[in-house]
Amino acid sequence: MWYDYKNIVFSPYSKYWRQMRKICVMELVGAKIVRSFGSIRNDEVSGLIKSIRLSSGKPINLTEKISSLISSITCRAAFGKVCKDRDTLTKLMKEAFRMAAGLEIADLFPSSKIISTLSWSKLRLLRMRRKLDVILDAIINEHKENLGNGEFGNEDLVDVFLRIKENEELEFPIGKDNIKAVIYDMFAAGTETSSTTIDWTMTELMRNPRVMAKVQAEVRKIFKGGKIIEENDVQKLKYLKLGIGERLGMQRDPKYWANPENFEPERFENQALDFVGGDFQYIPFGSGSRMCPGMTFGLANAELPLAQLLYSFNWKLPDGVKAEDLDMIENPGLTATRKNNLFVVPTTYESLG
Numbered sequence: 001m002w003y004d005y006k007n008i009v010f011s012p013y014s015k016y017w018r019q020m021r022k023i024c025v026m027e028l029v030g031a032k033i034v035r036s037f038g039s040i041r042n043d044e045v046s047g048l049i050k051s052i053r054l055s056s057g058k059p060i061n062l063t064e065k066i067s068s069l070i071s072s073i074t075c076r077a078a079f080g081k082v083c084k085d086r087d088t089l090t091k092l093m094k095e096a097f098r099m100a101a102g103l104e105i106a107d108l109f110p111s112s113k114i115i116s117t118l119s120w121s122k123l124r125l126l127r128m129r130r131k132l133d134v135i136l137d138a139i140i141n142e143h144k145e146n147l148g149n150g151e152f153g154n155e156d157l158v159d160v161f162l163r164i165k166e167n168e169e170l171e172f173p174i175g176k177d178n179i180k181a182v183i184y185d186m187f188a189a190g191t192e193t194s195s196t197t198i199d200w201t202m203t204e205l206m207r208n209p210r211v212m213a214k215v216q217a218e219v220r221k222i223f224k225g226g227k228i229i230e231e232n233d234v235q236k237l238k239y240l241k242l243g244i245g246e247r248l249g250m251q252r253d254p255k256y257w258a259n260p261e262n263f264e265p266e267r268f269e270n271q272a273l274d275f276v277g278g279d280f281q282y283i284p285f286g287s288g289s290r291m292c293p294g295m296t297f298g299l300a301n302a303e304l305p306l307a308q309l310l311y312s313f314n315w316k317l318p319d320g321v322k323a324e325d326l327d328m329i330e331n332p333g334l335t336a337t338r339k340n341n342l343f344v345v346p347t348t349y350e351s352l353g
Helices: 015-029 031-036 038-053 062-079 086-100 113-118 120-145 157-165 176-207 209-222 238-248 295-312
Strands: 313-316 343-348
Touching (some): 015 157, 015 176, 015 295, 038 295, 038 343, 062 086, 062 157, 062 176, 062 295, 086 120, 086 176, 113 120, 120 157, 176 209, 176 295, 209 295, 295 313
Antiparallel strands (some): 313 343
């Protein structure tokens, strides 16, 4: 599904890996590039808020709405527009993540060609790969026909790779499979991680009314009067950032963390911990050369939606559902998504009318 290690996540550490990672950092997930995607995020989040207002007072599947939001943002950033096969692409991604983290009989006997050949999972993966090829080939072919005419007239990631593909100065020339491997990487990593972060954060806030009240008070104080929340303004939301940091703090060793099972954003107020991989008790994005290159992109895609959701609506659980009964079991897989979707009831914040 990742084109024989031609992608970034699963590629062995090598000169090829460094080349592909450098291209992605410079062209898609660098801080300056991420800021340039601000209009995409604002547009998509605005659409999400409008759709939720139409369901004010009624239960909604927030998990699905968030997943759709983040996949749209990632598609527009990487492909130039929302892919018409986005739902199929998302389904293939989730199934691949689940299978990648699972155990197969063939894994126990890696040298056995017979078992590998007879593996039902391998046949299933080959069918999935064929579906993936059809989708990604269509995206690349469309970009070849409209090179440089993406959203806002700018290049997206596919345009960049098609341009670089013709660059004879590359140490490792890239072909169609290399492009497909990396754009699938970007979609998979960019979609699942941010949506999972928002989903878990909202779930923890529903289970902890004290924290919910405190973070909403901060958001509404800063944006009092119905001001539209811009990305630059999100940097003022100190407590919200603590809450996201707490959500990313999956560590549970009581030797290093007080009350490790509790959701306590305040624990980061007096700890000079950061995301850059220097504090090994807290490395949500990894550390060293294989540290996640999309950290800035992922955080930006989580912070703005959370700020708007918390400002625009009051939230409660559906009738008959208690906060302490929310299921916190996670799915098997690479990204630890919640096993059950989060259903909540939004009510439009009074000051918005």
